[in-house]
Amino acid sequence: MANQDKNTYYITTPIYYPSDKLHIGHAYTTTVADAFARFNRLRGKDVFFLTGSDEHGQKIQRIAESKGVSPKEYVDGIVKTFQALWKRLNISYDDFIRTTDENHQELVQKIFKTLYDKGEIYKSSYKGLYCTPCEAFWLERQIEDGKCPDCGRPVEEVEEESYFFRLSNYGQKLLDYYKAHPTFIQPQSRLHEMEAFINSGLEDLCVSRTAVAWGIPVPFDSKHSIYVWFDAVVNYLSALGYLTGEDAKYRKYWPADVHLVGKEIIRFHTVIWPAMLLALDIPLPETVFGHGWLVIEGEKMSKSKGNVVDPNLLIDEFGADAIRYFLLREITFGSDGNFSRDALIRRINSDLANDLGNLLHRTSSMYEKYFPENVPSLGIEEEPEKELSKFAKEVVAKFEAKIDSIEPHVALEELWSLVRRCNKYLDSTAPWTLAKNKDYPRLARVLYTVGETLRIISVALAAIMPETSAKIREQLSLPAECKWEEAYIWNQWEEDKRILKADPLFPRIEVEDKEEPPKKKQNEEKVEAPVAKEEQVSFDDFLKVHLKVATVVFAEKVEGSNKLLRIEADLGLEKRQIVAGIGKAYTPEELVGKQIAVVTNLKPRKIMGLDSEAMILAAEDGKTLSVLNPEKPVKAGSSIG
Ligand code: MSP
16 A cells, blocks of 8 residues: 555545444544554654544535534534544554635635536536535436435435536546556456446536535635535645645645445445546545445444444543554455444453463563563573564564555454563463473563563554553663564563563453353242342343433424424434333423433334334333433433433
8 A cells, every 4th residue: 555665655544424422333444544644654654644624514514504503613612522533442543634624625626626626516406416425416317216325315306506526438438547547446346347347438517506605715706615526626726725825735745545335335435536537637535445345234334323432431431542453354354344342342351351462461470470670581582583574674674564455453463462472471381380481581582582572562562552562661661762673573571671561451351250040949839939030131141221311302292292392402412213102101291301211222112103212211010100301400411321
């Protein structure tokens, strides 16, 4: 991926819509991009790592309207949550671009005007279909059952005067470009997808809307605002100061080495964006990599399915590095991959606690036990050390190659073969026997060799788990900063050093024993329990239920029912509709303004034709029904637990 002759490296993530808080899928792309950015910095490259937010468009406009705030006010709040998440995940971006930034808006207008002046953009009128959640135009023939082919949600009819970009002129040029640049679209499967898409016929692209006010105005026709995707892709240039007096970054970093994107937006990045660049005579990025989706039990994450995973909660529980490792290791990069809590815990326990953490911990304990004063002179290197050092060099080279071929999961698999190999080395050299036999020089050599291997591992981990890498290095009395070339050196660690003791890197996570209870013996006497036994659930299962405090902002009786109320509940960053059978105990007026406790991640249900998107908690004793509410008012959306 990285051009080795070039000393710069420019990597981007998609700029995310601040329509809602980010979920683990967004964190996935950004974590992978961060690992690549860090790795290239380790290599001594001059890296520019860009992420940001895509703030215009109809979706944001509508959400802000529904909340009664201006779009800018709304996105300002959400963007803060993006930046806070990236901080917690140790995302080392060099710039965070917002499409509402002045210089970005100016560049979008300049580019629009340039293309108009060149005859690449013309005015006409558009009649077709639009998917607001994807902000994408569709042709009648691409639509089945009135649903968007990308996300499956209903499309809307649009008929308005519009500007068009002559995308239809670029089909053959793009196909030729793909052929001449085989690494432009990756992985290969996405290239075939895009070739097929182009071969089915490209139409000119509608690049302005009159019905959407929340956008950058067409500079010479202000009743039009520029189509949000035209606006968004330009971020990759505006962040570099392109066409400003200060374009040093553009000259230094462009073309981008990698645009990392999810598979659903590869079309915008490998058809529309390159066509715009060709029309502007700007070189194209080296690679657009379209990775797969994180799915939950095979299903795409979505609010309506109630299966959205909040990365902040995972970081609270497991720490940023464990999440980073899991995302990079577990999922075959490029394909869809399942996210599950069980798989995450398995990885933490086996790879992080057992293999890595234990190697470090037991070696540091042996230093303390066998060499409480100082470390004696090392014995000579013998065959096992030579074999381990050869193995380590091979692993380091493979790790590098696999990062370069954008296969981080394989790079980590390789690295862990070294962690395991080092554990085996420790077992087979049996330091405890050497200590018993008082063979101290040999014992010192063995422990040193583990320290040296851990030093090499810590260099590779600096790109993957920065906090863990720094902790290991601290135990080795090394500075957190390191360089990739140090991973190829053997016997660099100072010989009289010891591995200092510290808390285990990753404590094992206890999981409930899922074994079946023993079956009752046939002739066992039946004893009736005096009270019905409650079915027990594990703590893990309990945590799966999301309980939150909501504020009722609206309530009304459901027509045709004397028991059901339709409630609109504010959960801080979102509103949910709830249909609840509490109409005999509460009038709608009594409920408005009340805080209630709700379950937010139940699968939504349809009740009398209405979607119920959460469940209210209430107590009932046969006479009275009472909704639960917090004893003191708290912020809407606060977790209960
Ligand atoms: N704003 C556009 C991107 C413009 S880039 C010039 C957009 N934003 S988005 O907020 O919808 O983010 C989409 C991106 O988030 C995907 O391309 C992908 O990188 C990431 N993901 C969102 N859901 C995901 C999963 N379930 N799994 C993996 N990645 C996911 O599209």
